[in-house]
Amino acid sequence: MELLLLCIKIFFVRIMDVSMGTVRTIVTIKGNKIIATLIGFFEALIWFIVVKEALTTDIKSIWIALSYSAGFAVGTYVGTILSGHFIKGTMSFQVITNKDDKIVNILRNKGYAVSVIDVKGYKEDKYMLFIEVNNKKSFDLTNMIKAYDPKAFIVINESKYVVNGYFGQIN
Numbered sequence: 514m515e516l517l518l519l520c521i522k523i524f525f526v527r528i529m530d531v532s533m534g535t536v537r538t539i540v541t542i543k544g545n546k547i548i549a550t551l552i553g554f555f556e557a558l559i560w561f562i563v564v565k566e567a568l569t570t571d572i573k574s575i576w577i578a579l580s581y582s583a584g585f586a587v588g589t590y591v592g593t594i595l596s597g598h599f600i601k602g603t604m605s606f607q608v609i610t611n612k613d614d615k616i617v618n619i620l621r622n623k624g625y626a627v628s629v630i631d632v633k634g635y636k637e638d639k640y641m642l643f644i645e646v647n648n649k650k651s652f653d654l655t656n657m658i659k660a661y662d663p664k665a666f667i668v669i670n671e672s673k674y675v676v677n678g679y680f681g682q683i684n
Contacts, residue, residue: 516576519570521580522563523566523581524580524587525584526563526584527563527580530556530563531584531592533555534592535588535596536592537552540600597648601647601648602648602671602672603672604647604670606642606645606667607641607642607667607668607669608667609632610639610642610658611640612640613640616642616658617629617642619657625646626644626645629641629643655667655669
């Protein structure tokens with residue numbers, strides 16, 4: 514019974530500290546140093562406490578290592594889900610598509626802010642669309658573009674900073 518309780522404790526505490534680490538990493542990339550520092554402090558504190566207990570116990574069992582590893586894996590998954598829900602960000606889309614106003618009008622009618630540039634393709638003239646959206650809208654936008662032009666060349670990058678402009682569909 515003592516082994517089971519220890520394994521459960523290690524598993525859930527590892528989920529906590531690894532989730533925090535995943536969120537901390539993303540917050541750091543986003544440039545929020547203060548929040549990343551605070552998360553890092555508590556992440557390291559929790560990690561130290563659980564590792565100390567796991568390594569100093571008199572119980573010798575592979576289940577301790579398995580609980581530790583499983584908690585790490587699940588914590589990574591949970592951390593990415595938490596990051597997706599709580600960390601706001603924007604994505605920059607660059608889309609090279611057929612020179613046709615229909616896709617531009619469709620996207621604008623759906624509330625997306627679209628800037629258009631004429632570009633020279635290999636065989637024909639094309640449009641390059643620039644679109645900046647909330648990261649939660651990127652999947653929907655990608656699907657809309659593919660539905661209209663399955664051969665569209667789409668490049669998506671995470672934006673670190675955006676100044677001015679109209680986003681549309683940002684919420």
